[in-house]
Amino acid sequence: MACSKDDSFKLADGVTLPLAENFVKDIDGKTVSLYTLQNQHGLRADITNYGGRIVSLLVPDKDNVFDDIVTGYHTIDEFIQSEEAYFGALIGRYGNRIGQARFEIDGEEYELNANNGPNSLHGGPGGFHNVVWDAEQPDGQTLVLTYLSPHLEEGFPGNLQTTVTYVLNDDNELVISYHAETDRATHINLTSHAFFNLAGEGSSTINDHFLRINADHFTPVDESLIPTGEIQPVENTPLDFREYHQIGERIQSDHPQMVYGNGYDHNFVLNPNNNSDELNFAASVYDPVSRRKMEVYTSEPGMQFYGGNFLSGNEVGKRGEPYLHRSSFCLETQHFPDSPNQPGFPSTLLLPGEEYYTTTVYKFSVKSD
Amino acid sequence: MACSKDDSFKLADGVTLPLAENFVKDIDGKTVSLYTLQNQHGLRADITNYGGRIVSLLVPDKDNVFDDIVTGYHTIDEFIQSEEAYFGALIGRYGNRIGQARFEIDGEEYELNANNGPNSLHGGPGGFHNVVWDAEQPDGQTLVLTYLSPHLEEGFPGNLQTTVTYVLNDDNELVISYHAETDRATHINLTSHAFFNLAGEGSSTINDHFLRINADHFTPVDESLIPTGEIQPVENTPLDFREYHQIGERIQSDHPQMVYGNGYDHNFVLNPNNNSDELNFAASVYDPVSRRKMEVYTSEPGMQFYGGNFLSGNEVGKRGEPYLHRSSFCLETQHFPDSPNQPGFPSTLLLPGEEYYTTTVYKFSVKSD
Known part of the structure; x- marks a missing residue:
């Protein structure tokens, strides 16, 4: 055979x-x-x-x-x-x-x-x-x-x-x-x-990856990356990933949110899937060369897309390559940042007797041409 | 005596x-x-x-x-x-x-x-x-x-x-x-x-009342008055009541939100009071002539301010006066409109075994000069 x-x-x-x-x-x-x-x-x-x-x-x-x-x-x-x-x-x-x-x-x-x-x-x-x-x-x-x-x-x-x-x-x-469970309100x-590079860790950039995020809105931040309390549309901003965009396509934008984040470091308000017993589709990302693809599904209402802006090249990784600026990305499913102090955001309060339970799936496949 | x-x-x-x-x-x-x-x-x-x-x-x-x-x-x-x-x-x-x-x-x-x-x-x-x-x-x-x-x-x-x-x-x-309690998720x-006119019901307008709302943000709506999912600052809009304004002062504004609402009909995101065992101060309103004053305190995260835009004068009230356009107002404490379909808003889900409990206080006094 x-x-x-x-x-x-x-x-x-x-x-x-x-x-x-x-x-x-x-x-x-x-x-x-x-x-x-x-x-x-x-x-x-x-x-x-x-x-x-x-x-x-x-x-x-x-x-x-x-x-x-x-x-x-x-x-x-x-x-x-x-x-x-x-x-x-x-x-x-x-x-x-x-x-x-x-x-x-x-x-x-x-x-x-x-x-x-x-x-x-x-x-x-x-x-x-x-x-x-x-x-x-x-x-x-x-x-x-x-x-x-x-x-x-x-x-x-x-x-x-x-x-x-x-x-x-x-x-x-x-x-x-x-x-999780608690014995006092918290x-x-x-x-x-996890920091990903679908071309293999230590590859020089993730700006060539194509990313799609299932979010019409995001939570803008101030200069210290604390949410302003607003929820804004992604439309007409570099945060519009409702269709696939290469991560690097708009990375040099002078949009204030990109300046504050030193690139991408933002919480996206995930669109509901209208089927709440299934996990919500959050994002899909692929490397155009290897065609490795990762999809993210979650029960959480938000997701932080972080573009590796704080990596400096000082750290050397598993195969001896330096982890360069923007050479890996994170898709952190979550409730929104600073929710304990933001009355307009979904609550992160957990009470005694309640059960905290969330699930996130990272699904791997090969992107078809 | x-x-x-x-x-x-x-x-x-x-x-x-x-x-x-x-x-x-x-x-x-x-x-x-x-x-x-x-x-x-x-x-x-x-x-x-x-x-x-x-x-x-x-x-x-x-x-x-x-x-x-x-x-x-x-x-x-x-x-x-x-x-x-x-x-x-x-x-x-x-x-x-x-x-x-x-x-x-x-x-x-x-x-x-x-x-x-x-x-x-x-x-x-x-x-x-x-x-x-x-x-x-x-x-x-x-x-x-x-x-x-x-x-x-x-x-x-x-x-x-x-x-x-x-x-x-x-x-x-x-x-x-x-x-409230439920036996299924709901x-x-x-x-x-309640529709108020602090000058007495049947008085011709509430546009002379002074209103203050403890909200830096509101939830904008589309033309059908359904939230867009955004949370926007009130700053530089006719919805900025962070200091006292007469209700009628900006009522003719052509701000899209005022056009959609046919005046005021909006949900305000109440600022937290940083003392969550006390009710949150939501709003204060007074009639400058009688000086009757009403304050609103609530455990809810939002409040709808409705300016009586749908009143037409067709209805005649308790003392025989017609209820004219904008002759009464409502301050409806609440979770945000359309929350069941808005993933970025605080949840309105109530589960079996949970207790729904909210409180709102309308406090009456006389406004000092």
Whole structure:
């Protein structure tokens, strides 16, 4: 029998796999380790319980060549020491910014640890990206991470029992499910901060990728990237991705939002799919050369598109290439930034007795011509 | 002892009180009646359990002259037959408009009774304004109204057990508390549609009233008064009431929002008070002649300011005066219009096991010079 295209399995040049031994470390009295998920089509995700980080993600291109499409490192120490704090990480308790690092619940003010000027970013310096999760692998395609965030950790109220489940299924979907319960009223907004380059991590740019975002509106920000409270149409702005555009096409725009964001770093208000028992289509992105394509589906009302504007080239990644300015992107599904202080935005309040449950799917395929 | 100003009690010329006998009627097998609340300062509210409507509301002016400041009628039949369906009424299940009279929950589509072109307005034609509530008066300052809205009434899912409590307290506040529980996921947005003229109902205009609204933003609408999904600043628009303005000052503006609304008919995004165990200050309005002043406080995130644009003079009110164009106004505290179909707005979803609870206070006083 001739070898059909589907039977071949090749790694792209320069790709190596992470070694578990480089991720074994004791932190905060817990053991950090590396966990591997693999599906029947050969897709593979390596995840560490340090920050719940996706260490590598192997996805095929049009010729069934597998490449690692997420930024990161092959040792735990590099993750810990990196200038970029969020590579591949789970983000909590609150993805994106909370203005002035404060909010109030029932008349009580909570002061958060500020780590972004006067604001709180991604849960603060000791956020979920930097904690060690308890890990369990019920099967070779599933990783269950749990973490009990104590009352007032980083300033957030309530003991928050959190479970994040990664599943790499045979539909070539990486499914991330977030669950949490609290014993006091609190605000919560969990997400994943995977940085992607569909041409393979370490490739020089993502500005050639084509991106579509299912959003008629976005939430504009001020110069400190805190929402103004407005919801504006994307129409006639560089944030109009309702049809495919190359990311770089309008990247030099002098639109104030592009100036404030130093490029793309904005929350999009996802259009509803009118079928609320299915996840909402959020975005689709593909690399025109390899034709690797990623679609994002989510139960969340918003998504941050971040174009890697803060990458500087100082960090050198898994195959020895520097992570250059705008050489990877993030699609962070979420509630809107600063919701605790924005009365017009969907609420992020979680009460005792309620269950926080959200799901996001990153689905991989090959873009047809 | 000389009669001090505070001891005097005068009714303004032409004011008469409603007679209970004019409100006795059997509707849908239930008995309609009139209930009277009175506080120690002489403020008085007459309320019928038909639609939970405020029939009259006596409030003093700077000379302690009491006038009836809400539009309406002195007979139940006039309320039923009026061109204006909402005078004084409780509004449910959903205040304001739901676009295309539809929404979806968990993949199931619910078609509502359209009564405003293709849209649903104020819960549909058989909304809470037209049902007979069960009434109980635990004391002379309190009226408790209950209504069980059956599953799919006007198209809304779930059996909704609703309680609205009116309290006229000795701080000269009319407090309206709304409570509801459902046995299926549903959308809910209850409010009061009292129409006010602080110079006395039947006075010719409210355009001379001074109004302040605690809102930096509003939700713009399209020509059919359905929200576009945007949240825009009020700055540099006729909707900027962050300081007192006479209602009529900018009423002739050709701003598109004023054209679409035929004047003021907009939802304001209330600024948070940073003290979430207290009600939020929403608005303050006073009549410059009588100096009667009303403040609005609420737990709701929004408030509709309606300037009486649809009044035509065809309806003749309690003292025989026609209700002219823009001769009364409404301040309807609420979640935002069309929230079930607007992913960027605070959610109006109510789940089984949850309690819907909101409070709005209309506080009366005399504006100091």
